[in-house]
Amino acid sequence: MSGPLGTLSELRDALDAGELTSSALVAASLERAATLGASLGAFIRLREPEARAEAEAADARRRAGRVLSPLDGIPIAIKDNLVRAGEVTTCASRILEDFVSPYSAGVVERLDAAGAIVVGRTNMDEFAMGSSSEHSIFGAVRNPWDSTRTPGGSSGGSAVAVAAGIVPVSIGSDTGGSIRQPASFCGVVGLKPTYGRVSRWGLVAYASSLDQIGAFGRSAADVATVLEVIAGHDPRDSTSLPEPSPPCVEALEADLSGRVVGLPREYFVEDGMAPEVRTAVRAAVAELEAAGAKILEVSLPHSEFAVAAYYLIATAEASSNLARYDGVRYGHRASGVSDLSDLYDRSRSEGFGDEVKRRIVLGTYVLSAGYYDAYYRKAQQVRTLLRRDFDRAFSSCDVIATPTAPELPFRLGERAADPLRMYLGDVYTVSANLAGLPGVSIPCGLADGVPVGLQLLAAPLEEAKLLGVAAAYQRQSDHHRARPPEEA
Amino acid sequence: MAGITREEVERVVALARLSLSPEETDRMSRELGAILGYVETLERLDTTDVPPTSHVLPLATPLRDDVPSEPIDPGLAVSNAPRHEGSAFVVPKVIEGEEEG
Numbered sequence: 042m043s044g045p046l047g048t049l050s051e052l053r054d055a056l057d058a059g060e061l062t063s064s065a066l067v068a069a070s071l072e073r074a075a076t077l078g079a080s081l082g083a084f085i086r087l088r089e090p091e092a093r094a095e096a097e098a099a100d101a102r103r104r105a106g107r108v109l110s111p112l113d114g115i116p117i118a119i120k121d122n123l124v125r126a127g128e129v130t131t132c133a134s135r136i137l138e139d140f141v142s143p144y145s146a147g148v149v150e151r152l153d154a155a156g157a158i159v160v161g162r163t164n165m166d167e168f169a170m171g172s173s174s175e176h177s178i179f180g181a182v183r184n185p186w187d188s189t190r191t192p193g194g195s196s197g198g199s200a201v202a203v204a205a206g207i208v209p210v211s212i213g214s215d216t217g218g219s220i221r222q223p224a225s226f227c228g229v230v231g232l233k234p235t236y237g238r239v240s241r242w243g244l245v246a247y248a249s250s251l252d253q254i255g256a257f258g259r260s261a262a263d264v265a266t267v268l269e270v271i272a273g274h275d276p277r278d279s280t281s282l283p284e285p286s287p288p289c290v291e292a293l294e295a296d297l298s299g300r301v302v303g304l305p306r307e308y309f310v311e312d313g314m315a316p317e318v319r320t321a322v323r324a325a326v327a328e329l330e331a332a333g334a335k336i337l338e339v340s341l342p343h344s345e346f347a348v349a350a351y352y353l354i355a356t357a358e359a360s361s362n363l364a365r366y367d368g369v370r371y372g373h374r375a376s377g378v379s380d381l382s383d384l385y386d387r388s389r390s391e392g393f394g395d396e397v398k399r400r401i402v403l404g405t406y407v408l409s410a411g412y413y414d415a416y417y418r419k420a421q422q423v424r425t426l427l428r429r430d431f432d433r434a435f436s437s438c439d440v441i442a443t444p445t446a447p448e449l450p451f452r453l454g455e456r457a458a459d460p461l462r463m464y465l466g467d468v469y470t471v472s473a474n475l476a477g478l479p480g481v482s483i484p485c486g487l488a489d490g491v492p493v494g495l496q497l498l499a500a501p502l503e504e505a506k507l508l509g510v511a512a513a514y515q516r517q518s519d520h521h522r523a524r525p526p527e528e529a
Numbered sequence: 530m531a532g533i534t535r536e537e538v539e540r541v542v543a544l545a546r547l548s549l550s551p552e553e554t555d556r557m558s559r560e561l562g563a564i565l566g567y568v569e570t571l572e573r574l575d576t577t578d579v580p581p582t583s584h585v586l587p588l589a590t591p592l593r594d595d596v597p598s599e600p601i602d603p604g605l606a607v608s609n610a611p612r613h614e615g616s617a618f619v620v621p622k623v624i625e626g627e628e629e630g
Contacts, residue, residue, distance in 0.1 A: 143605045236585050250584050279591055280584070349568040360545060367546075369618050374611035381621050386548040398547055402538070403561055405545040419571050421581030426574070428582060461563045477585030501585070 043069045045206020045524060049115060049263040052209055056103065056114055063103070063114030063158065067096035070116035070160050073207045078161070081192075082174075082182045083201040085121045085131060087161040092116070095158045102156065111266050113156030118202040118211040121162040122169055122245040123254070125149045132245050133177035134167045136366050136373045136392025146243020147275045148212060148254055155270045160208060163198025167394045168363070169219055169247045171195050172463050173456060176396045181453055184226060185525040186491045190450040193223030196257070200227040203257045204525060210258040210267050214244055216251045217351050218445075218470025221482040224257055225445035225494025228484045228523060230511070231257050232264040235501045236477035237282035239268075240275030248358035249280075251351075251474040260521055261483065261511035265289040268504060284502070292505035293512035297332045300510060303339035303438030308469060314447040317488030322444045325485035325495045325514065329442070332517045334510070339434040339441065343426045344472065350427070351471035352464055353407050353420035359397075360404030366392060399460060428476045435500040440510050443469050445482040445494035469496060479504045483511050484520040492523070532562040 046052065046069065055061040071089060078084050099114035108114075124130045124142035131137045145153075152159060166176040174182035174197025182197035184190040185205040192201045196213030200223035203211050213220040215233035224231025232255045239254040246252065256267035272286035304326065309319075330336050368374040368388025375387035393401070407416035434441060447468055456463040473480040478498050485495040495514075499507035515521050538558045542549050549557060603616035612619040 140609055143601060143608065237588075276591070276593060280586060280588060282586070283591075343574070346571055346574060349571050352564065353568055353571075364546070368611065369620055370607075371609035372611075378621060381623050384621055385546045389546055390548045393547075398549070399557065399560060401545050401547065402541055402557060403564060406533070406537075406541045406561070409541060409544060416568065418581055419576060420568075421583055422576035422579040423571055423574060424582040425579050426576070428585065460560055461567055464564070465567075475582075475585075 043072060044527070046070060046073070046116070046209055048259045049209040049266060050260070052115060053111055063096040063099040064093065066114065067092050067116050067158050067160060070208055073205070074161055074202070077205050078202065078207050081185055081188070081201050081205060082164055082180050083198045083205065083207065084118070084161040085133065085164050085179050085198070086129065088159055092158050092160045099156050099158065108156070110155035110270055112152070112270055115157055115210070116160045116208045117152065117157045118161050118163050118199055118208045119149065119159055120165055120196050120199050120213045122165065122214060123149055123212065124243045124245070130162070130245065132168050133165050133179060134392065134394065134397070135178050136389070138178065138373065140371055144243065147240030147277065148271050149243060151271050157270070163196070163202055163211065165198055166195035167397050168245065169195040169214055169216055170359070170396050170400050172218070172222060172466055173451070174198060174223070175453060175457065176394055178394070183453070184450050184491065186228065187450070189452055190491060191226065191453055193226035193446070193450060195219040197223045199257050200224055200229055200231065203227070203229045203259065206524065210256060210263055212254060212256055212271070214252060214254050215474065216247050217355060217474050218467045220255045220257065221445050221470050221480055221494070221496055222467070224482040225492065225496070226450040228492030228525070229257050229259060230261055230264050230481065230483050230521060231255065232268060232481045232508070233473060233479060234268060234272060234504055235282070235479045236474070237280050238272050238286060238479070238504070240278040240281050242275050242277040246362040248355040249362060250358060251355060253474070261481070261508045261515055262290065262293055264481070265293060265508045287505055289505045289508055292509050295509045295513070297329065297334040297510065297513045300334045300440070301337050301438040302326065302329050302334045302510070303337050303434055303441045305341040305344065305434070305441060305443060306338050307341050307344040308443045314444050315449060317449060318444045318447060318493055321486040321488060321493035322442070322495055326442055328517050329510070329514055332513055337438050339438055341430040341434060341472070343423065343430050346423050347427055347472045347475060348465060348468050350420040350423040351467065351475055352403070353416050354424065354475070356400045356404030357408050357417050358404070360401045360408060363397070363401055396460070424475045427472055431472070431476045431478060431500070439499070439506055441498040443496045443498070445469060445496040449489055449493070450491050473498055477501055479507050481507055481511050483514060484523065485518070486520050487523060533558060533565055
């Protein structure tokens, strides 16, 4: 088996220098996906013949001097909740097991137009609901650093594909931390852009006011490159930001002098996080300070209410979004039904897994007559308070630094019987979704042989500033260069 | 509002167009009880006069120009339906009392 692929910038340089062809690169990626990727459960489907053909076309373009973008000819993986015309998109769910999309997602169109080669569709928690990538009809995804642990979720397959060196960059989606937390658990960079920055057209909906598409890579510069390709206005998504997406890559050279990094005192309370996480994050903050940043304590007083507000809002939106799966228009249909009602009830019950059912039922409950004000409206009011907390904090700092997750990657199966405990692990990530902020997780060290992630958050639209701080940190540290041990 | 009764779970499951076995209903009652117990922490917050946020962006619903465009082909639109005839979805009989024609 060939070794791990290099970073996006290394591979691009090699393609530019003529030392490598896209065909060879894509072949190596597919081989690694079929071997190491399969043992880690990272992929749901490989685009075996299509990717090879597209790579040959990319090589022909390059020979003709018509390189389309910095992603031209580069193998990339996408989460299996992004549709492509004529191909199956499952969302890791039985209910969509045979769904062939009649159209392509905006992000997929942009990747195609940039010449990126999608080698495969990655495994995930069903409908992006989960923090461990275990809730999949295709089986659990495993952490490449320790295969007895989860890679995090819900975009676990996309994080693993990068961490295991199968692709240099990949695409995921983040509703409450589903890019940042698996990035932290797998030791890669994971960016959730500002809400509305990347078109949700063709992203299978989970919670529409929170869902955002983003990227994984090995460095801040690599995810900035992907962001420049996938960001931008799309009239087919009514929540797509009308502003043009500013260039990010050129802003990465800025140093940290004058930058103020806020530490929310409510996140660093005693017993809030595992001691290994605290140690690694504190060390990362000290490195930022040594590199010229000013560290300032800030306050986000409503932080302790974020997880509760998130699970009320996300499940309410999910129960509404997933009402479309009826066994009639598309998706799984139960056989031998007695009437239409029976068709709905049985098709949905057979098609959805336990975690999805749990969230649909919770969401239906909080939206039901008599409970709406106490739960859903209350959560939306708390969402306002959380937004105000961030507005105030960002008036005195440029970025906020926190742990990405309060603990090290947990063991497979460990949380299966305790959904509430699983939800509480999202404590540091959900606020960014509720407030619409961009956030990134970057590797900041190892503990117990597995990675720890530092989360940076910025005000809406400030991806360039956010990735600038991340890039400056990565010029000072080598944590993002650590690779999981290769099997002998 | 602590917890949730089994009867309430059954009512909500029916609203959500799901059907659960008795064991699944028991487990759902327990798990939802724990989650609802946790979200009760929100009751400690006084949110009188706080406007709700349904959406983070100050966006108005955009209107597109009224330009004709090609609709999706009806055959393609129903191609994922588990059962379809021509461009129509096939469902079990809904109205009682008439012979199937």
